[in-house]
Amino acid sequence: MSNQSTIIAVAKKVIETEGDAIKNLVSLIDSEFSEAVNFIYNSKGRVVITGIGKSAVIATKIVATLNSTGTPAIFMHAADAIHGDLGTIQSNDVVICISKSGNTPEIKVLVPLIKNGGNKLIAITxxxxxxxxxxxxxxxxxxxxxxxxxxxxxxTTSTTAQLVIGDALSVCLLEMKGFSSKDFAKYHPGGALGKKLYLRVHDISSVNNKPSVKPDTPVKEVIVEISEKMLGVAAVVENNRILGVVTDGDIRRMLNKYDNISGLTAKDIMTPGPKSIEAEAMAVDALELMEANSISQLLVEENGEYAGVIHLHNLIKEGII
Structure with missing residues (x-):
């Protein structure tokens, strides 16, 4: 058996083994799980999650997931807890202890201390x-x-199972809280994910130039407007209402069609009824509209009036793509 085929076979076996174990967890979700979720939901304190070894690493990820979905949580290492960090736990906190065996020395020392403090204890084991x-x-x-x-x-499989149980717990609490995409954006303001959730079209278009011409603007002036504003487009506007658009492509098609362009105006070469988007729309919606129509810019409207342009390059720069 070649090295490549061995690697592939081992990788597939790992995934199959862990996949089967995760599927089996479905049969282990019972009323006690529901009671634990309800208790956390109704509690007035935080969720303190603790563990030792690899379980401690899983605990930190579950803490992160809970915090990002509206349930305040904090990590406490089991070894540190019995050497001074037990004060992390406050009177109204719920403690989750993660341990595959449930019998490690640190856990045996820590559990009675938690119980003596009067805090409810949830085990993932x-x-x-x-x-x-x-x-x-x-x-x-x-x-x-x-x-x-x-x-x-x-x-391997055991820590994956712990992680999945933590995800199930977090999502149940998310659902019970009615946690929305707007709530999610509050906790994820940075990076591409945050921008997809909160960045609106006007946040981008407002800093762009606003190329526009009138229907009777001579073609030469249209070309100058497109060139100076550097967005590859100019809106054809009358009484601040969009009638059409002239793009770089329209200019090229015009040059192929006409030998003499001196008498032409914006109205003669524009594309009427161009694609546009509302200023209050999400920037990610602008991206979807561009992709659906194979275009690289959109005119922006606000209350039915021309408000600017959003370009594909803006979305790339913001990291939305």
């Missing part, structure tokens, strides 16, 4: 009969038959 499983108020079962590691040792 593959072993419901473990110390953690027996002590927790709610147990979210993340059982997996085996790890993807051929020695059944390296946390």
């Amino acid at each position: 593959a072993n419901k009969s473990s110390f953690l499983g027996q002590q927790a108020d709610f147990v979210l079962n993340s059982y997996v038959e085996k790890e993807a590691c051929p020695n059944n040792l390296a946390p």
